[in-house]
Amino acid sequence: MKQREIMNDRQGSNGLRWLALAAALAVGGAAHAGDPRIAQDSRTAFKSFAQPLIGNWECNLRTWDDRFHERMTETPQKRRFEWVLKGNFLQENVYAVLRNGEAVHVGLNMLSVDPETTHILLSGFDASTPDRRMTLDGELAPDLRHLTGRVLMQPAVEGGESARRLEWQWLDDNRTSARTYARAPNGREFLNTELICKRPDGGEAKSSW
Numbered sequence: 001m002k003q004r005e006i007m008n009d010r011q012g013s014n015g016l017r018w019l020a021l022a023a024a025l026a027v028g029g030a031a032h033a034g035d036p037r038i039a040q041d042s043r044t045a046f047k048s049f050a051q052p053l054i055g056n057w058e059c060n061l062r063t064w065d066d067r068f069h070e071r072m073t074e075t076p077q078k079r080r081f082e083w084v085l086k087g088n089f090l091q092e093n094v095y096a097v098l099r100n101g102e103a104v105h106v107g108l109n110m111l112s113v114d115p116e117t118t119h120i121l122l123s124g125f126d127a128s129t130p131d132r133r134m135t136l137d138g139e140l141a142p143d144l145r146h147l148t149g150r151v152l153m154q155p156a157v158e159g160g161e162s163a164r165r166l167e168w169q170w171l172d173d174n175r176t177s178a179r180t181y182a183r184a185p186n187g188r189e190f191l192n193t194e195l196i197c198k199r200p201d202g203g204e205a206k207s208s209w
Contacts (some may be wrong), residue, residue, distance in 0.1 A: 046113035046120070049144045050090045053081040057176075059197040064096060064190070078103050088112065109134075120147060138166060146171040151180055164192060174199045 001069030058123075059077040076097040084091045109124040124134035138149025147168040164180040171177050175198045184194035 004119075030209075040111050042115045042118040045118050045140065045144065049140055049147075050081070050111065052082075053090070054083070056080050056200060057197040058200055059195055062194045064192060079187070084110075120149070136166065138168070165189070171196075 004194070011116045057079045060078055061075045061077055063073045063075070066072055078095040078097060078100040080093045080095075082091055082093075083089070090111040092107075092109040092111065093105065094109070095103040097103050106127045107125065109122055111120060111122045114121055118140060120140060122134070122136035124130070124136070126134070129171070132153055132155065134148050135152050135154055138147045140147055147166070149166045150163040151166050152163045162165070162183050164182050166178065166180050168176065168178040175196065178193075178195040178197075179191060180193045181189045183189055
């Protein structure tokens with residue numbers, strides 16, 4: 001009987017925790033823009049979303065140039081997430097893995113949260129295009145396991161460049177998926193990139209690369 005009560009208490013506390021985080025993503029009513037309660041709830045949701053990502057990941061990036069998927073480029077990667085700047089930002093380092101196994105630092109992303117909307121904001125930099133940066137404005141689902149948003153490259157190139165749609169999600173406790181969709185000249189949307197990441201050996205990475 002006591003064991004059942006303990007289990008019920010744990011389930012109840014977990015339910016309240018997720019309910020509170022869901023409420024943090026839909027703050028409204030008496031709260032208004034600039035209200036410190038919104039900022040605090042946003043940071044709590046961001047921490048809960050980002051903390052499971054901390055550590056090293058092994059990834060595979062596939063890229064298609066057009067909607068017919070006639071040509072695909074595949075790139076093995078390693079990625080590392082860590083808290084920086086007093087724990088207010090999540091930093092993601094991106095490494096391309098060469099054929100000889102060497103990992104080359106090719107990208108850096110900085111993630112934060114908009115205190116008024118709880119949107120996840122990202123600024124990304126690629127070693128091959130140092131004069132441009134990638135930006136993301138993403139909306140978290142209440143379960144904190146799905147993220148949708150728009151990806152833009154800035155400054156825009158001549159002739160215009162439409163935003164790409166991002167769909168990010170947890171596949172299970174040790175794998176994530178990120179897909180971006182672009183638009184062809186005829187306006188049709190197609191899968192542009194797919195990034196699948198997993199923790200080495202199915203657990204938190206301990207390597208020092």
